[in-house]
Amino acid sequence: MSLATLCQRCALCCDGNLFATVPLHAGEVDAVRRRGLVVLERDAGAALAQPCAALQAQRCTIYDDRPGPCRSYECMLYAALAADEVGLDDALAVVAEARTRLGAVAAALPGDGPPLARARVAAREGHLSPETHALVVRAGEFLERRFRGHTRR
Template sequence: MDPLSRLCTSCGLCCDGNLFTQVPLLADEVALLRRRGLPLLARGDRLPVVEQRCAALAGNCCTIYDERPQGCRGYRCMLHAALAADEVGLEEALAVVVQTQALLGALADALPPGHGAPLRRARVEARAGTLTASASAAVGAAARQIGRHFDREAGRVATTG
């Protein structure tokens, strides 16, 4: 497996609900994903979307990687771009992924028990005014890491609620 694919299939952060809440679909992708058994979120008369955490994500790996939607294929995180440009090596990139997953784990531990992506859950807590100081610090650490290596917009939104 090439290094870029290995990074993607080892990471899963763009699929687990921490960076994005949904993936838009093209018309020809809807039937394929339904045949693969993926639940799709209906949106009235518009095309459905894949809600994140994606049901095709097993651990950190996409189980439909070769058939993933165009919205997924087209996304390139900043870490992917750095690896593609030889600004970082694969081992360094994988270490960043492990560190980010650890920060998200620490955030999950600082939040009340629940399901879903830690950053999404933290946004809910922040809006409700119930985010603890320790969870707030953990959000900051995870959001800075995500903003530095994965998606600047997702990192910014995570810290602003």
């Protein structure tokens, strides 16, 4: 139950903050398309675009039929909670800290889409200030340290 609570209050691995895409197995592509979700064709294979259109109010609306890579993904925070290395309140505090850091980037870069993706565009276009860059690094390092990994998407 606490694992579900954590993910329902987090959703960072579905809302575009951790991943730009989720790779799909070849046999999953048609089913994902039938659900009206955006599938990107890449050299490395088909992938589900993020933020995921199946995510509504922090919940996966196709949870029982979600693609295999979604099913198998566990971030480091999830794994730590599952192993009782951290309690739910502390895990939720980590999510809140991540949201605070991402929110600081978003406030500095108004617009649509995940804040770190906005920052990549701003950097490419040459208008990422040193102050905002520092916020991006602060948020990115926190996500890397506390969320990414354990299993890979």
